[in-house]
Amino acid sequence: MTTTHWLFGDQLGPAFLTPDGGGPSRDARVVMIESRAVFRRRRFHRAKAHLVLSAMRHRAAELGDRVTYVRAETYREGLRQAVGEEPVTVHHPTSRAALAFVRSLEHVTVLPPRGFLVATEDFAAWARGRRELRMEAFYRDVRRDHDLLMEGGGPAGGTWNLDHGNREPPPRGAATLGADAPYRPREDAVDEEVRRDLDRWEREGAVSFVGRDGPRLFPADRREARAALRRFVRHRLAGFGAHEDAILADDGTMSHSLLSSSLNLGLLGPAECVEAAQAAYRAGEAPLNSVEGFVRQIAGWREYVWQLYWYFGEDYRTSNALRHTAALPDWWSELDADAVSARCLATVLRQVRDTGWTHHVPRLMVLGSHALQRGWDPAAVTDWFHRCFVDGYDWVMLPNVVGMSQYADGGRMTTKPYTSGGAYLSRMSDLCGPCPYRPDRRVGEEACPFTAGYWNFLHRHRGALGRNARMSRAVRGLDRLGDLPALLEQERRRGDGPP
Structure with a gap:
């Protein structure tokens, strides 16, 4: 009996159709489902939506008569159109939600995951x-x-x-x-x-959608x-x-x-x-x-x-050790780089707006660091990274943002929060030269949002970070800042407006 194998949109290479180690049979028919609900539920970057749909349709064209390609409102509807109640195999999906869904379907058999080196x-x-x-x-x-x-x-x-x-x-x-x-x-x-x-x-x-869909x-x-x-x-x-x-x-x-x-x-x-x-x-x-x-x-x-x-399990998603709850501001959610004066943040946000990508250091030390310093809800930050990056998936962004970027897990993944003042960005980039803010200024019209934000962050979490061996020295430095009261008032007034 010929079986049917279901390919998700992130299972597009030949490894997901080979029988070795528990894969589908060599003569398996293939079903692919383009679900409109995926894009309706969340506001993805348009370049990401374009890439995923293009990749799925290119794969379907390669498979030719072997594939049944369904465009439906939901996966459940598409699967019913394609195979009815016939048995289907699928490789272990890459998100908890998708895994729970396929396991809830009586006629679907879940095969081992592919695409990684370690079981x-x-x-x-x-x-x-x-x-x-x-x-x-x-x-x-x-x-x-x-x-x-x-x-x-x-x-x-x-x-x-x-x-x-x-x-x-x-x-x-x-x-x-x-x-x-x-x-x-x-x-x-x-x-x-x-x-x-x-x-x-x-x-x-x-x-x-958000963002631009260029070539x-x-x-x-x-x-x-x-x-x-x-x-x-x-x-x-x-x-x-x-x-x-x-x-x-x-x-x-x-x-x-x-x-x-x-x-x-x-x-x-x-x-x-x-x-x-x-x-x-x-x-x-x-x-x-x-x-x-x-x-x-x-x-x-x-x-x-x-x-x-x-x-780490599903509970990891709600980790919030620093109790950050602020909502993402509109200028950030809309990728409005033109509203931002700080050159580092404007440059990186513009890259995300225009391409849906920037490399790992701007993600961590510009975008993630700013969100951490402002005390934004880590779940909302995770969702933003997931939606706005062409390589963003739930499994990618949850540990990277909750653990590495926002320190919301309290140190289960990293030994300290990854954030810094403007001095780091000045040393590791050419972003500070033409910027209206100066990396060595904490207070005043030229105060760097990252420098002021760094000390404000340390002050807010003085108790918790003072007990961290890698942060305690920096926290003690707060006691040497004669302008700390002025800095805190400045940051209170600044709020979450574009820096």
Whole structure:
């Protein structure tokens, strides 16, 4: 009997149709469902909606007569149209809500997850009995188990983590890193159809988006994704490491891979990405610090975030150790970069508005840091990141925002809040020069919103952060600020208006 296998919109690569290790049978028919309700329920970035729909429709075109592609209001309705009550298999979805839904359907069999290096049961065994679940320890075990950048039983170069060498500020006076341009796809008839459909949905009032939908910037099929990986490894990987944490106003991509959306759509697998980078190192085509930094992002951080999403449980979603409850202001929700005077925040918000993407440091140290300092509700911040980034999914953003960015879990994931004053941004970027605010000013018309915000944040949480070994010295610094009362009054008046 021929079975039917259901592909979600983030399960688009060949790994999700191979029978090895519990996959669908080789002759399985395929069903794909384009649910309007997904876009009706939440206000996604338009470029993200475009990418997901384009990728799904490209995959359906590749599968030809093998696929039944249904456009319906809901997944339940679409599945009923496609197969009725016939048995269906589906690989473990990537969100708790989707997993609960497919498990509630009597005729659906859930197969093991694909697209990651480590099985969830193996992570649970690794985590059992540990007081701390730190990424570094997990990453080293992944390296050992998958023989990544290993030499004679130890790490290549004798050091596991070369992060200390990957924190160089941008070259002084340079507007760009001078890296070769990243791969950019060419739109086709599928993209034209998607854009027409999105225009019609908006005209009909069926959905509402945020952000802009310019030419599609990220791969929508396997061929494009593989081309993007090849271009990164051959032309950009070598320069990736040293300036991995730097920011340049006129060079939003720098030497970053821009592969996260392809990985999270399932168009690329983590093994092929890290193995390609490792091969470049072995061939002498890329230095170890760049290759190790890239491998750590995928085999370390990405795997770690996926595992923590499932391991911490559903209650993690409501973590709010700092009791932040402020609503997101409209200028932020609307991606209104033009309303913002602070150059760092305006630049990054504009990148998100125009592309649905910015690299990990602006996400953490500009966007996330500002939200943390202002005391915004971490659940709302998580939802915003999920909706506004082309690579944002529930499993991606929940640990990254709740744990890493907003410290809402009180330290289960990181050892301290990741926020700073303007001095850090001044050192690691070229954003402060033309800005009307000065990074060394806490009070007054030229007071940097991040510098003032940092000290205000420390003051609000003096009790909790004073007990944190990595924050206690900074908290004690509050006692040396003679202008603290004026600073606090200034921040009270500023509120959540655009800085």
